[in-house]
Each structure stands twice: as C-alpha cells, then as structure tokens.
Amino acid sequence: MQLAYEKTPGMSDTNSSKPLLHLKNVKQHFPITAGLLRRQAGTIKAVDGVNFDLMPQENLGLVGESGCGKTTLGRTILHLYRPTEGQILFKDVNLTQLKPSALRALRPKMQMIFQDPQDSLNPRMTVGSIIAEPLDEHSILKGKDRSNRVEELLDAVGLNPRYTNRYPHEFSGGQRQRIGIARALGLNPEFIICDEPIAALDVSIQAQVVNLLEDLQEKLGLTYLFISHDLGMIRHISKWVAVMYLGKIVELGPARELYRRSQHPYTKALLSAVPLHDPGRETKRERIILTGDVPSPANPPSGCPFRTRCPIAEIRCKSSMPEPKNLGLGHWVACHLVD
Amino acid sequence: MLSNPDSDVVLSVTDVVTQFDTADGRVHAVNGVSFDVQEGELLGVVGESGCGKTVTMMSLVKLLPMPPGKIVGGSALFEGQDLIQTDIDALKKIRGGKIGFIFQDPMTSLNPVLTVGYQLTEALRLHKNSSKSAARKRAVELLELVGIPMAKDRLDDYPHQFSGGMRQRVMIAIALSCDPKLLIADEPTTALDVTIQAQILDLIKMLRKELGMAIIWVTHDLGVVANLADRVMVMYSGFIVERADVEKLYSTPKHPYTHALLRTLPEMEGERAQRLESIEGQPPDQLKQPDSCPFSPRCTYSFERCTKENPFLEFVSEGHEVACWWDLENDRPRKVS
Numbered sequence: 001m002q003l004a005y006e007k008t009p010g011m012s013d014t015n016s017s018k019p020l021l022h023l024k025n026v027k028q029h030f031p032i033t034a035g036l037l038r039r040q041a042g043t044i045k046a047v048d049g050v051n052f053d054l055m056p057q058e059n060l061g062l063v064g065e066s067g068c069g070k071t072t073l074g075r076t077i078l079h080l081y082r083p084t085e086g087q088i089l090f091k092d093v094n095l096t097q098l099k100p101s102a103l104r105a106l107r108p109k110m111q112m113i114f115q116d117p118q119d120s121l122n123p124r125m126t127v128g129s130i131i132a133e134p135l136d137e138h139s140i141l142k143g144k145d146r147s148n149r150v151e152e153l154l155d156a157v158g159l160n161p162r163y164t165n166r167y168p169h170e171f172s173g174g175q176r177q178r179i180g181i182a183r184a185l186g187l188n189p190e191f192i193i194c195d196e197p198i199a200a201l202d203v204s205i206q207a208q209v210v211n212l213l214e215d216l217q218e219k220l221g222l223t224y225l226f227i228s229h230d231l232g233m234i235r236h237i238s239k240w241v242a243v244m245y246l247g248k249i250v251e252l253g254p255a256r257e258l259y260r261r262s263q264h265p266y267t268k269a270l271l272s273a274v275p276l277h278d279p280g281r282e283t284k285r286e287r288i289i290l291t292g293d294v295p296s297p298a299n300p301p302s303g304c305p306f307r308t309r310c311p312i313a314e315i316r317c318k319s320s321m322p323e324p325k326n327l328g329l330g331h332w333v334a335c336h337l338v339d
Numbered sequence: 340m341l342s343n344p345d346s347d348v349v350l351s352v353t354d355v356v357t358q359f360d361t362a363d364g365r366v367h368a369v370n371g372v373s374f375d376v377q378e379g380e381l382l383g384v385v386g387e388s389g390c391g392k393t394v395t396m397m398s399l400v401k402l403l404p405m406p407p408g409k410i411v412g413g414s415a416l417f418e419g420q421d422l423i424q425t426d427i428d429a430l431k432k433i434r435g436g437k438i439g440f441i442f443q444d445p446m447t448s449l450n451p452v453l454t455v456g457y458q459l460t461e462a463l464r465l466h467k468n469s470s471k472s473a474a475r476k477r478a479v480e481l482l483e484l485v486g487i488p489m490a491k492d493r494l495d496d497y498p499h500q501f502s503g504g505m506r507q508r509v510m511i512a513i514a515l516s517c518d519p520k521l522l523i524a525d526e527p528t529t530a531l532d533v534t535i536q537a538q539i540l541d542l543i544k545m546l547r548k549e550l551g552m553a554i555i556w557v558t559h560d561l562g563v564v565a566n567l568a569d570r571v572m573v574m575y576s577g578f579i580v581e582r583a584d585v586e587k588l589y590s591t592p593k594h595p596y597t598h599a600l601l602r603t604l605p606e607m608e609g610e611r612a613q614r615l616e617s618i619e620g621q622p623p624d625q626l627k628q629p630d631s632c633p634f635s636p637r638c639t640y641s642f643e644r645c646t647k648e649n650p651f652l653e654f655v656s657e658g659h660e661v662a663c664w665w666d667l668e669n670d671r672p673r674k675v676s
Contacts, residue, residue, distance in 0.1 A: 175621070202387040202388055202559070202622060203559060203560075203561070203604070204600060204617070207603040207616065208617045208618075208619070210615055211615055211617055214614070232606070235606075236605040236615060255611075259607065260608075269534060271607070273536065273537035274562065274607060275563050275565060277562045277565050278589055279589050280589075282566035289534075289541050
C-alpha cells in the first residue's frame with residue numbers, strides 16, 4: 001500500500017517546513033526458520049509498505065490490535081531493527097544508509113519511552129544512574145554538571161530531585177514511568193516514540209502522565225509517535241492518527257476527522273468497539289462486532305488484508321490490494337468500497 | 340434485567356475484612372466490604388489496581404495465599420451457607436461448581452499440557468459425576484454455546500492452538516460447565532484487544548439472557564461495565580466508596596473519586612479537551628490503619644472531618660449509596676442522620 005508520500009499532503013500542506021520524519025515503503029519482514037538446518041520456511045510481514053511524513057510537533061498516533069505491527073514499526077524507525085526495504089529519513093538524513101557510527105551519533109535525537117516501567121528500568125541501578133546512563137554514553141557531562149542535569153530532569157518530570165539515590169522499586173508505577181520519561185529527555189531529543197506509555201498505569205495516573213507529556217512537548221518542542229491501543233487517549237494526544245492492520249496503514253487522517261468520519265470498515269469497527277463510559281449513549285449507538293481474529297501475518301489473505309473479517313467485502317477485495325485514496329485534508333483510506 | 344428488590348439474593352456478603360501480614364507490616368487490603376448479589380443480576384465492581392476488588396472476591400472462596408493473607412472477619416452467605424466459615428474441602432465442592440470463575444489472562448489460567456476437552460470435562464466429572472462420554476458430549480455443547488466453530492474437532496486441541504479470544508471463550512465454557520448460580524469474572528477482557536473484547540461482551544450478554552445466572556464483573560474499565568452491569572460499586576483502598584444503579588452512577592456520580600475518575604477519561608466525541616483532568620497524588624498506602632477517608636489526601640473537597648473519621652456507606656437517594664462526608668450536589672458537608 002502506498003499512502004503516496006509525495007502527496008501525503010495533509011502532513012505537508014498545513015506546514016511549509018520540512019518533515020521531521022519521512023517513511024517511504026518501509027518493510028520489516030522476519031524470516032521463519034524450520035528444521036534442523038534452520039532453512040527459511042516463510043516470512044512474517046510485520047510491517048509491509050508503510051509511507052508517511054511526520055511534521056515537527058505534529059504528533060502521530062498509531063493504533064491497531066496487538067500483532068498489527070505497530071511496535072515493530074516504531075522500532076524499525078529507530079533502527080533497532082534494520083528495515084528489510086524502504087527508506088526512513090530523519091531530518092533529511094537517510095537512516096537506512098548510515099554507517100553504525102553515524103547512526104549512533106544521531107541516536108540522542110531519537111528516543112523511546114517503553115510500555116512497562118517495571119521491566120524497562122534496571123532494578124539494581126539507582127534512579128540517578130538510570131537517568132545518567134544516556135548522558136555518560138552520548139555527552140561529555142561529568143561530575144557536578146552531570147548530577148545537576150539529572151536533578152534538572154527529575155524536576156522536569158515532577159519528581160523530587162533528591163530521589164537520585166533511590167531504587168526503582170521504591171516508586172509507584174506512575175512515578176516509574178516518569179523516570180523513564182526523564183531518561184528519554186536527557187539528551188534533548190527532538191523525536192520520541194512512546195510505545196504504550198500509559199497501558200500499564202492506573203486510570204487515575206494515566207491522565208497525569210499524558211498531561212506531563214503534553215507539557216514537555218510544549219516546553220521542549222518535541223514530536224511524538226504515540227503507539228497505543230487506547231483510542232480515546234490517542235484522540236486526545238495526536239494531531240494525526242494512522243490505523244494499522246496486518247502491517248499496513250489502512251487509514252490515516254487528522255484525529256478529529258478520522259474519529260468523526262472514519263471511512264475504512266476496520267476503523268469503524270475499531271471505534272465502535274470502544275466501550276463508552278456513558279450507559280445512555282452506549283445503548284443507543286450502533287456497534288459493529290467483527291467476527292474472528294486477525295489472520296496470521298505469516299500467511300496474510302490475498303488482496304485487502306482486512307477482507308476476511310470485513311462486513312462489506314466484495315469479490316474484488318480478494319483479487320487486488322486497494323490503493324490509498326485521498327479524501328482531502330490529509331485523510332487517506334485504502335479500501336475498494338470508499339468513493 | 341434491572342435489580343429487583345423482590346428477587347432472591349444469591350450471595351450476601353457482610354463486613355469482610357482481609358489483611359496481609361508482610362515484612363513491611365500489615366496491609367489492609369479489604370476493610371469491611373458488604374454487598375448483595377440478586378438472582379440474574381450483573382454487579383460491576385470497579386476500581387484501580389490494589390483497591391481490593393480481586394482480594395474481596397478471592398476472600399469469598401478462599402483462593403488466597405494464607406498466610407500471608409488472613410480473613411479477619413465477615414460473612415458470605417451463599418445458599419444458606421457461610422462461605423467464610425466453610426472449610427477448604429467443602430469449598431472445593433462449590434468452587435467451579437455452583438460458583439464459576441473467569442480469570443483475567445486466558446493464557447496463564449488454562450493448563451498448557453492438558454487438552455481443552457480434558458479441562459472442560461474435569462469440572463463435570465468432579466462435580467456432577469458425569470461419565471466420560473456424557474461429559475464429552477456436554478463439553479461439545481458448551482463450546483458451541485460460547486461460539487467456537489467446529490467444536491467437536493477442537494476438544495482434543497491444546498490451549499496454544501487457540502487465539503486469545505478463543506481461549507477466553509474456552510474459559511467461559513469451563514466456568515459455565517456445571518450451571519453455576521453465580522459467576523465471578525475477574526477482569527475477563529483486560530488482556531484482549533478491543534474488537535475481541537466487544538465479541539466477548541456480546542457473548543456474555545447473550546449467555547445472561549439464555550442462562551440467567553448472577554454475575555460479578557470485576558474490572559478497572561469504567562467503559563466495560565457501563566453497558567453491561569445493572570448495578571456498579573466503586574472501590575478505593577479496600578472500601579466501597581459508591582454504589583448505585585448503572586445509569587445513576589454514570590450520570591450523577593456522588594463520590595469525588597468516581598466523579599474525578601469519569602472526568603479523567605478522554606472523550607471519543609465532541610471537542611478535544613485542552614487538558615485532561617487528572618487526580619493528583621498517588622494511590623493510598625495500605626500499610627496505614629484505615630481510620631480516615633482513604634481518598635482525602637487526593638480529594639479536592641477534603642475538609643477536617645475527612646482526616647479524622649472514615650465515612651460509611653449510606654443511601655443518599657434511591658438506589659444510590661455513597662461513603663463521603665461532602666455533599667457534592669449541594670457543595671457543603673453532608674448532613675448525617
């Protein structure tokens with residue numbers, strides 16, 4: 001699928017500056033090996049031809065069910081995995097062609113916040129050394145300057161700067177996520193991938209963390225790629241939303257437009273499946289309940305990947321992959337049945 | 340099905356107190372919880388992690404590690420029998436029989452080395468003394484009931500051959516196998532994707548209509564219970580802080596915690612909020628003796644009384660109980676009768 005990038009306008013129209021991130025036909029295929037000789041028996045197409053431009057400070061939310069490739073896409077962008085195919089340009093630098101040393105020099109500008117603050121913080125390191133680790137790797141800060149910077153970062157995420165000698169287990173889930181955020185901010189990044197940053201947190205803490213991320217964005221001019229399955233939170237934090245299904249973006253558009261006038265049957269089903277916290281509206285609204293599960297990415301259906309669960313699929317959906325159509329205002333959809 | 344005061348009470352829980360003795364001290368997990376479940380009713384239990392919602396349910400059937408856990412007091416009447424006083428051997432006859440369970444993670448709650456058919460028939464053979472062939476026949480019926488295609492051929496499959504949603508359907512089939520009067524579902528859809536969650540919720544609604552058992556649905560997701568429950572109770576720090584019919588709870592929440600919780604959730608429609616409202620502070624420390632309102636340190640309405648006395652659950656209007664010293668509606672301290 002091509003969300004034809006030359007014209008992925010929405011993302012370029014509204015802002016004349018250059019994109020911070022540009023993806024062209026990005027693919028990430030993992031081999032499946034079998035037998036004693038580990039011969040390749042198949043391919044998992046985790047990410048299969050993704051295109052988009054992301055403008056500075058215009059957050060993109062990436063939604064989809066588990067296994068749709070959203071986390072893999074995030075990691076591929078950061079080159080934690082080398083992409084199988086395609087181009088990823090970060091501030092006009094083609095990351096895919098960089099030597100490891102040049103890529104390493106660029107890493108401070110691109111950071112990541114992980115889902116589970118319990119698993120992503122080393123329990124044997126103090127908070128101070130966790131936050132200072134990226135500084136030691138990539139900056140020349142030492143001694144007093146270094147500890148000042150750590151304290152400054154703790155303060156920026158709303159934690160007491162005197163906590164540097166404590167260990168992660170002494171903090172609650174929400175506070176641990178703040179430590180993860182402080183670590184990501186240390187090297188003044190421009191782009192942060194937030195991979196399900198609030199999924200492991202309590203409801204009452206989620207809003208605190210999202211507000212913090214928004215405040216930091218305003219203060220530091222950050223750009224987020226926000227990966228989540230929480231459609232309500234994605235709507236709140238993102239300017240743009242991309243819906244992924246089996247490694248492909250099936251719909252992309254401005255958040256408000258996409259939630260109000262979703263076109264792809266998958267997006268419609270996904271939005272209608274979110275339970276509203278209002279019994280009155282809940283009973284009145286029309287729900288689309290999809291049958292079955294997501295097909296295996298090792299053996300995706302022919303034609304449109306969604307056709308096996310699509311309530312309105314036709315014969316042509318089986319034979320050919322729908323091309324993305326531009327509906328204006330940067331709203332793109334890949335479905336044969338949308339005019 | 341709305342709760343009907345005339346209908347029979349299936350389970351009546353009074354003043355259950357559960358504590359854990361840990362190296363750091365005594366954790367006050369459940370601090371005197373009382374509730375009734377009517378026949379055919381779906382009671383939603385909502386709260387954040389650590390609020391005691393799971394421990395309450397597990398205390399009723401003693402599925403707790405004891406020690407360190409300890410049920411200090413209370414009673415739970417089920418069919419004229421106090422579950423709290425019942426010994427483990429007698430409880431085993433009830434667990435999985437008259438009281439069915441669905442747990443959160445279908446991946447870890449099914450045994451990976453036993454076939455689905457074996458796990459389904461286990462309860463039938465144990466509780467109903469069914470013969471092997473009769474149990475298998477019933478197992479096929481159950482799998483069909485929960486919407487597993489080609490049920491007959493799938494009995495000899497292992498859990499890993501099922502997807503997450505299908506595994507949860509198997510769990511539901513196991514819970515239903517002995518026609519329970521009461522089903523306790525602990526976060527049954529939390530590990531699932533929204534589209535699969537919608538399938539399971541749909542299935543539960545259908546099963547309720549068909550089988551009519553009472554269900555206790557424990558969850559942290561206010562959205563899930565909104566279109567499922569008849570009544571909802573909100574828990575915080577081992578206390579029930581609010582309990583009401585579902586429409587009333589969502590339209591006029593009367594406890595500051597419920598009120599704030601509903602407002603922190605981002606909207607799916609309308610204007611985007613400039614900033615999400617949040618509940619400041621951290622969840623409570625349950626090592627503390629629960630002698631004041633546990634929510635008061637985070638509450639915007641907190642006043643002197645809240646730090647001195649623990650409010651008790653009382654009716655403030657028909658079908659609506661709140662445990663709070665502040666009267667949210669009239670914006671003044673509550674007049675206590």
